[in-house]
Amino acid sequence: MKQRITVLGAxxxxxxxxxDVVARHPERYEIFALTASSSWESLAGQCLATGARFAVxxxxxxxxxxxxxxxxxxxxxxxxxxxxxxxxxxxxxQADTVVAAIVGAAGVRPTLAAVKxxxxxxxxxxxxxxxxxxxxxxxxxxSGATLLPLDSEHxxxxxxxxxxxxNAGVERLLLTASGGPFREFGPEQLQAVTPAQAVKHPNxxxxxxxxxxxxxxxxxxxxxxxxxxxxxxxPERIEVVVHPESVVHSxxxxxxxxxxxxxxxxxxxxxxxxxxxxxxxxESGAQRLDFSxxxxxxxxxxxxxxxxxxxxxxxxxxxxxxxxxxxxAANEEAxxxxxAGELDFMGIPAVVEQTLTRQSAxxxxxxxxxxxxxRQARELACRLIKERGC
Ligand code: NAD
Ligand code: MG
Numbered sequence: 001m002k003q004r005i006t007v008l009g010a011x012x013x014x015x016x017x018x019x020d021v022v023a024r025h026p027e028r029y030e031i032f033a034l035t036a037s038s039s040w041e042s043l044a045g046q047c048l049a050t051g052a053r054f055a056v057x058x059x060x061x062x063x064x065x066x067x068x069x070x071x072x073x074x075x076x077x078x079x080x081x082x083x084x085x086x087x088x089x090x091x092x093x094q095a096d097t098v099v100a101a102i103v104g105a106a107g108v109r110p111t112l113a114a115v116k117x118x119x120x121x122x123x124x125x126x127x128x129x130x131x132x133x134x135x136x137x138x139x140x141x142x143s144g145a146t147l148l149p150l151d152s153e154h155x156x157x158x159x160x161x162x163x164x165x166x167n168a169g170v171e172r173l174l175l176t177a178s179g180g181p182f183r184e185f186g187p188e189q190l191q192a193v194t195p196a197q198a199v200k201h202p203n204x205x206x207x208x209x210x211x212x213x214x215x216x217x218x219x220x221x222x223x224x225x226x227x228x229x230x231x232x233x234x235p236e237r238i239e240v241v242v243h244p245e246s247v248v249h250s251x252x253x254x255x256x257x258x259x260x261x262x263x264x265x266x267x268x269x270x271x272x273x274x275x276x277x278x279x280x281x282x283e284s285g286a287q288r289l290d291f292s293x294x295x296x297x298x299x300x301x302x303x304x305x306x307x308x309x310x311x312x313x314x315x316x317x318x319x320x321x322x323x324x325x326x327x328x329a330a331n332e333e334a335x336x337x338x339x340a341g342e343l344d345f346m347g348i349p350a351v352v353e354q355t356l357t358r359q360s361a362x363x364x365x366x367x368x369x370x371x372x373x374x375r376q377a378r379e380l381a382c383r384l385i386k387e388r389g390c
Contacts, residue, residue, distance in 0.1 A: 002027070002029060002030045003028060003029050003096050003097050003276070004029075004031075004094060005018075005032055005095070005098075005099060006032050006034075006035075006089050006090055006092070006095040006097070006099070006114070007019065007031065007033070007034050007035070007099045008035050008086060008089075008090060008098060008099065008100050008102050008111070008114075009102035009103065009107070009124075010034035010035055010036055010043065010101070011034075011037075011039045012036075012101055012207050013206050013268070014099070014124040014150065014268060014272070015034075015036075015099070015101045017268050017272055018099050018101065018272050018276075019031070019049075021276060021282075021285065022276070023050075024282070024283055025282055028276075028277070028282065030051075031050035031051070031052045031053075032053050032054065032089070032094060033053060033056065033089035033092065033095060034046050034050070034054075035055070035057070035058075035085075035089060035102075035110075036056075036057055036058075037058050037059065037106075038059035038062040039062070040057055040059075040065045040066040043057065044066055044069050044073075047066075048070070048073060051075075051077070052077050053076075053077065053094070054079075054080060054085075054089050054092075055077050055078070055080070056079075056080045056081070056085040056086055056088075056089055057080075057081055058082065059081070060082055062081075063080065063082075064081070083109075086102075086109070086110035086113075087109055087110045087113035090110040090111070090119070091113040091114060091117035091119075093117075095114075095119060096119065097119060097122065097276070098114035098119045098120070098121050098122070099122045099272075099275075100114065100122065100123050100124060100125040100128060101125060102125050102128075103125070103207055103209050104127050104332050105329065105332065105371075105374055107125035107127065107128045108127075108131050108132055108367065108371065109367070111123070111125055111128040112128070112132065112136065112367060114145070115139045115145045116139055116143050116145075117143070117145075118143040118145045119146075120146040120148065121145055121146065121148070122150050122272070122275040122276065123147060123150055123230075124150040124151060126222050126223060126226045127222065127328050127332070129225075129229050130222050130225045130226060130324050130327075131324070131325040131328050131329075132367060132370055133229055133324060135364075135365065136229065137229055137232075147230070148274075148278055149226075149271075150268070150271050150272055150275050151223060151226065152250075152268060152270075153223055153227070153250040154226060154227060154231075154250070155271035155275065156248075156249035156250035156251070156261070156271075157173055157227065157250045157251075157252055157262075159262045159274065160250070160251065160261065161231070161252055166231050166233055170233075170252055170254060170255070171253045171254055171255050172238065172239055173231060173233055173237060173238045173239070173250070173252060173253075174238075174250060174252070174253060174259070175220065175223060175224060175227060175240050175241070175250050176240075176242075176243040176248050176250050177219075177220040177240055177241070177302060178202065178203050178214065178243065178246045179217075179242040179243075179300075180201065180202075180214045180215040180216075180217065181197065181198070181200060181202055181214075182197075182198075183244060187306065187346075190346055191344060191345065191346050192345075194345075195212075195338060195339050197215075198211060198338070198345065199211045199212065199339075201214055202244075203246040204266050204268070209336075209339075212348075213331070213335065215345075216345070217310045218310075218312075218348070218349075218352075220310050220313075221309050221312060221313025221327075222331075224238055224313055224317065225316070225324050228317055235314060235317050235318055241301070242299065242301065242302050243298065243299050245296075245297055245298065247265070247266075247289065247294065247297055249262050249264065250262065263289060264289055265286055265287045265288070267284070267285075267286035269284040269286050270286045272284065273286075307349075308349040308353065309331070309349050312327060312349060312352055312353055312356065316356060319361065320363065321361045321362050321364075322362060322364055322370055322373045323361040325361070325373050325374050325377070326355060326356055326359045326361045326377040327352060327355075328374075329374045329377035329378045329381065330352040330356065330359075330377055330380075330381040331352050333378050333381040333385065334347065334348040334381060334385065335348060337351075337385045342385060342389075343385050343388065344388075347385070347388050350388065351381055354384050355381045358380060359373070359377045359380050
């Protein structure tokens with residue numbers, strides 16, 4: 001039986017790379033459903049190439065355009081419009097695997113729908129876990145879903161952990177960070193960073209939001225929170241290490257002094273292939289690591305004075321409740337404002353910090369309540385962005 005796959009966020013960087021890996025193994029995988037926000041032309045090409053059973057666009061007008069286009073092309077793909085349809089294809093009983101690759105908190109409900117339907121869930125959408133935390137992990141335990149991390153660092157840790165779990169002799173998790181494009185910038189240079197500079201990552205080719213997060217180190221902050229939940233490890237047992245070459249994707253340190261690292265060229269198709277085929281291994285298309293051409297591997301500690309987002313994320317995790325949902329909501333609004341030219345680069349940590357200080361963040365056991373805090377935090381962050389200006 002082929003594994004039938006729903007890709008949430010199919011037109012993005014992770015979505016496209018997932019389809020690349022899937023296309024290498026037509027005997028193992030078939031695409032069940034593809035989703036996107038509004039980019040119907042990209043989704044049309046993907047539907048025609050894969051023969052997907054369902055295509056979903058959140059934007060209803062774009063869904064109409066896709067439907068007309070596919071009908072004219074003689075395609076059998078059924079097109080659905082609207083936000084509810086994301087959860088429908090994520091939880092559909094004919095889908096085995098769901099690749100969660102929507103960006104931001106928009107992925108919370110469809111990813112949770114896949115978890116609750118006990119799917120094999122390949123998680124790229126770290127924000128979904130950062131926003132819902134314990135609620136998400138409880139749903140994984142209750143449903144018996146298989147959760148496999150696609151984020152390269154978490155996939156690396158997953159590969160280096162003992163099969164018995166994180167308590168079998170593991171001392172610390174070492175999360176590596178490239179340091180982003182501005183690793184060596186001083187405070188004045190950071191103040192002047194433009195969106196065009198921030199979306200250009202030195203090692204990885206990613207969507208605009210995660211590229212900005214990598215530049216502020218908020219991406220590492222979100223990943224720190226993600227690692228606490230995924231591996232059930234307290235904040236004090238996770239360390240962030242800056243490693244500019246992005247060859248070591250993360251490490252696990254054991255009680256006896258051993259450190260296991262997962263290495264490879266920086267290519268997301270490796271963790272994607274790992275998640276799709278686990279516990280087997282399949283070809284991913286990634287270039288092999290050539291040790292004879294490695295100029296060296298460097299490691300240093302992160303500078304949380306120049307890059308406050310990492311410290312803010314750690315503090316939000318330690319605060320608990322819905323503080324990490326508030327952090328994420330403020331960050332999403334601040335990054336969107338920065339990309340639109342309405343906020344300066346150092347305004348991102350400033351807005352996140354002020355939102356965390358002013359927004360209440362009670363513990364919530366219901367996703368609707370969490371999303372209500374998310375909405376309040378966004379409203380506050382937007383007011384703070386307007387006050388600050390650019
Ligand atoms: P992207 O911006 O390239 O793609 C995002 C996808 O989500 C697109 O298909 C888009 O149509 C869809 N989308 C956007 N807003 C939506 C909404 N409101 N409702 C429904 N769908 C929506 O993003 P990306 O770089 O592929 O990242 C996706 C996720 O994977 C993020 O959470 C990111 O942090 C994570 N991730 C990405 C990489 C990478 O290399 N790109 C690595 C690790 C983790
Ligand atoms: Mg990562």
